[in-house]
Amino acid sequence: MLKGFWKLTWIETKVFMREPMGVLGTLGIPVVIFIVLGRTFRLDRLDASSGPEAPFNVPILAALLIAVGAVLSLVAIITIYREGGILKRLRATPLSPITILSAHVFIKLVFTALSFGLLVLAGRRFFPGALDVNLPSFAAAVLLGTLSILSLGFVIASVVPTARFAQPIGAAVLYPMIAVSGLFFPVDALAPALRIIAKTLPTTHAVTLMTGIWNGSSWAAEWVSVGALLLVFVVCLAVSTRVFRWE
Amino acid sequence: MAHVSLGMPKVVISVSGLGKRYGATIAVADVSLEVHEGEIFGLIGPNGAGKTTTMECIEGLRTPDSGTIAVLGLDPRREAAALQQRIGVQHQEAQLQKRIKVWEAIDLWSALYSRSTEGEELLARLGLEAKRNAWFMTLSGGQKQRLFIALAMIHDPEVLFLDELTTGLDPQARRTIWELITGIRDRGKTVFLTTHLMEEAERLCDRVAIIDHGRLVEVGTPADLVARHCPERTVVVTSDEIGPGRFAGLPGLRTVTGDGSVYRLRGEGEAFVTQVINFVAKEGIRITGFRSEVPTLEDVFLKLTGHGIRD
DSSP states (O other), X not given: OOTTHHHHHHHHHHHHHTOHHHHHHHHHHHHHHHHHHHHHTBOOSSOTTSSXXXXXXXXXHHHHHHHHHHHXXXXXXXXXXXXXXXXXXXXXXXXXXXXXXXHHHHHHHHHHHHHXXXXXXXXXXXXXXXXXXXXXXXXXXXXXXXXXXXXXXXHHHHHOOOHHHHHHHHHHHHXXXXXXXXXXXXXXXXXXXXXXXXXXXXXXXXXXXXHXXXXXXXXXXXXXXXXXXXXXXXXXXXXXXXXXOOO | OOOOOSSSOOEEEEEEEEEEEETTEEXXXXXXXXXXXXXXXXXXXXXXXXXXXXXXXXXXXXXXXXXXXEETTBOTTTTHHHHHTTEEEEOTTOOOOTTOBHHHHHHHHXXXXXXXXXXXXXXXXXXXXXXXXXXXXXXXXXXXXXXXXXXXXXXXXXXXXXXXXXXXXXXXXXXXXXXXXXXXXXXXXXXXXXXXXXXXXXXXXXXXXXXXXXXXXXXXXXXXXXXXXXXXXXEEEEOSSOOGGGGTTOTXXXXXXXXXXXXXXXXXXXXXXXXXXXXXXXXXXXXXXXXXXXXOHHHHHHHHHSSOTTO
């Protein structure tokens, strides 16, 4: 069914690795932001004397930035491939569209996991005790959130006409979504109209899920966010398969 | 160069009444044609004439609004999966991932088809073996096109579709590609190509179809089309001793234009050039220059459509 999936995935991974700035941005920037914020605020739960308490959860912000980075990268790749006729050329082969998208989503999830791994290593090195949570469970929450936000990326990639606008438009959509996600202030503090919008966004549910898991809650207790993230994924996938243009 | 066949040629592509519109724009209207096994068939016309749309409908990449298409007996839309295994495709101005290596592209493409030829041998045949580790973005225009030919041929297809293959290439790279294409034909493959270069069509194609504003104007061998539509020949003679009236009595002569020394003699049929030579010799006219102009597909195009190919 997914003939060529692994070959395409492997070759696309190598192609991606050949662009040093892209790799550095994907893997490095969230870690750097994490370290800088960690030095500014008191991250270490054991050491109460190291600085002011952060007004938001720094590791969750870093995890969210990883997810958004993956989405922006996916949007850029798909629009560049479409503009350059690469998608069109691939479409004329037995390679199915699903395989092409799956390969890119798979690569983004792998790099998200790698980036998250670096974040954990940096946390262990610089702020011992700061990441005193159930890491596998938290990582799973990060990946589920990323997948859901990635599906929103498909829709953006489907409607944005050219690669030149894809990245700024993607950023203009995604960063405000982080702002109202509940990470910096409660969603209930937003104006009513904005609150309704915020509650339909995958970033909000990703933050809710990650915060819940961070604070030791179980997946079953977070079923609303999990369900919302899966729903966004299914809806966005359905929308993008309808509106997606291969050329 | 000419295609030789005994008996009825086998029809590989058959298109009948093909129509396709984009919104209010009619891209292709009522196009019908047949392509025979083992020939190079060229769809020629200016940019925007409907060449690519016609080709992409035949490849199964677009759904026609009307008409029927059969390629190797298959319906390009309903039997796309089966057809993809038997045809090879190259798109106009196609690109690959900037940093994909030549051999990686070959490797990926061979993994997609149920049968594949020896990739390394294919690269050697297309003169790309020295570039196997080069990134796509570092290849020259001619090398990129040769790679696309390689990708189109990786599964040893029976029919090859080539869309504006040599556009933007320098004359030498163009010639190399022409040799490759005739080589492919000589190994028994059928080639369907589009071009807006009349010289290319004339040199490469066994048969051509002229398309203009989405409609098929004429089909035939290049020589046949020229003989049918542009039978007149022009001979340009330079002589200081005579006036235009001196050519009265020249057999086949239609018009004479020219001033003091250079005369353009226009006449009917291929024999006209010989007739001018004989006439000049018999009359003892001293000439200092002699040149004959043979009509080309470009002239046929101009005559049939009323405008030039680059208008």
